Amino acid sequence: MAGWSAVAPGTDLSRHARVLSRVHDAVIAGSPPPVPPRRVVERSWSRVLRLGLDPDRPRARDPLPLEAVEARRRDSALALVVDELRRVLGSVADASHFLVVVTDADGVVLWREGSAGTRLRADTLGFAEGATWTEAAVGTNAIGTALAEASPVQLFSAEHFEAAQHAWYCSAAPIHSPVTGELLGVVDVSGPALTLHPAIGALVETSVLLAESRLRRRHEERLDRLRRTADPLLATVRGPLLLVDDDGWVAHRSGVAAGPRVAVPRAGRVMTVAGLGLCTPEPFAEGWLVRPRGQREPVRAELDLTGPPVLRVGGGAGSWQAALTRRQAEVLVLVARAGPAGLGAAALSRGLFGDDAHVVAARAEVSRLRRVAGDLVVTAPYRLAEGVALDVTGPAGLTRPGGPPATALSPGPATADGGS
Known part of the structure; x- marks a missing residue:
């Protein structure tokens, strides 16, 4: 059985559910529990209690309207593999009285398969298409906790925060893009608690591997198809x-x-x-x-700080410009000033925030800048692309929130001639 399972093989499910109910009631009341909850459950309950949720008063589910759900389905990469998941898991779900649920990265239920009776029971919990099943929305549950923990989670009975969910088990695992590593959503199998089978965890793991493998194959097939289509042209160029x-x-x-x-x-x-x-x-x-476009002359870029930051690239008919946020402008100058050697994420964190504790935020800021500036800025390490020359004009004018002026934003030229 999967290492993240909630119940050891051979466990008396009815007895275990009663013990967990006493654990849940004690923790909610602030009393010592008869046995400690599992660490993943304890962490989740702590997060949910800090949010002020009440286990006996479920929040309204307020599902998204059908048109919004359909739009999310169209935008989701999981739409490419959901039919295969249905074929593999749907028939098992009908026979075994559990639900197969697929959410997006926001925890919104996009697809749901299972027997009619189990779907009706899930409807009473608001566990339906369009509902958001994050911890903040519905308390500790496998989908929301898998998102919060960034790992597979199985919950049994009273390990759920809301009392109304104690009659259920749920096993959920995140699905990531095998190409970019981006979180795409979650696959979840849920059903009546006393029907939990040791193979459920392995079934969820298999479905995730299937989805990620098929997504990689589709990516490779798309590139192969593009190459085949372009072969006659590429032979003449x-x-x-x-x-x-x-x-x-x-x-x-x-x-x-x-x-x-x-x-x-x-x-x-x-x-x-x-x-x-x-x-x-x-x-x-x-x-x-x-x-x-022509000869490989240096790409000239200007960061204009005389007003709200503006990035201008190139000249003549092929030029373009884009507005930047203050933070994006600061990232651009810090990266440019680093020269060909560039900056690692920790160094950029120090430049932006004054310490090494904001590496994730620093990486996110570079990603946002690259969505605007494209390959003017390259990664590993962060630096201006080869052949890019950046001029910074105008007064510094930008400050960090609650801090001194950002000295990196003083005027002057900054160039990169390549190298890593």
């Missing part, structure tokens, strides 16, 4: 270029040592690619050809 899909994943490279992904191309807008300089993306089939 000379010079450095990239062939990328609509998400910026590189299907083919020629004359350039590009990474596996570049910024997402946009029609009618030049982009900067390390090693190619300023490029014009050309729509092609299900992707884009990305080629230099």
Whole structure:
């Protein structure tokens, strides 16, 4: 059985449920429990109690309207694999009286399969399409706790925070993109508590592996299809270029040592690619050809701080500009001032926040900047792309909240000539 299981093989489920009920009541009352709750449960109950939730008064579920659910389904990468999950798990769910639920990364239930009787019981809990099953919304539950813990979670009976959920077990595991590592959602199997079977955990793990394997295969198939479509054209084209899909994943490279992904191309807008300089993306089939606009002259960029921060790139008809937030402007200057050696996440955290404790926030700020600036800024380490020259103009004018002026934002040129 999975190492994250709630119940050891051979356990008397009825007796264990009674013990957990006494544990739950004692903890909620602030009394010593007869046995300590599992650590994952204890952590979750602590989070939920800090939120002020009442186990005897469930919050209203307020599910999203059907059109909002359908929009989330269309936007979810899990839509590519949900039919396969249905085929694998749906027939088992009908025969075994449990539900198979798939949520998005926000904990919103997008799909639900199972026997009619079990679905009706779940409806009384608000466990239906469009409902949000995070800890903040419904207390300790496998979906919300798996999201909070970033790991698989199985809960049995009174390990749930809300008393109304004590008649259930639930086993949930996050699904990540096998390409980007991004959290896509959660697969959950739930059913009447006293029907919990030791194989449930393994079933959930198998379904996640199936989904992630199929997502990787679909990604590879899409790139292969793009390469096949482009083969006749690529045989006649000379010079450095990239062939990328609509998400910026590189299907083919020629004359350039590009990474596996570049910024997402946009029609009618030049982009900067390390090693190619300023490029014009050309729509092609299900992707884009990305080629230099001309000679590989340095890409000139200006960060204008005379008012609200504005980034201007290139010149003439191929130029573009974008507004930046104050934080994005500060990240850009810190990265540029670091030169070709660049900055690691810890160093950037120190530059932005004054300590090493905000590495995750620093990485997130770079991601937000790259959504605007594209490959002007490259990663590992963070630095300006090869051939990019940045001028900073205007007064510093930006301050950190509650702190002194951000000295990194003083005017002056900053350039990068490549290197790592």
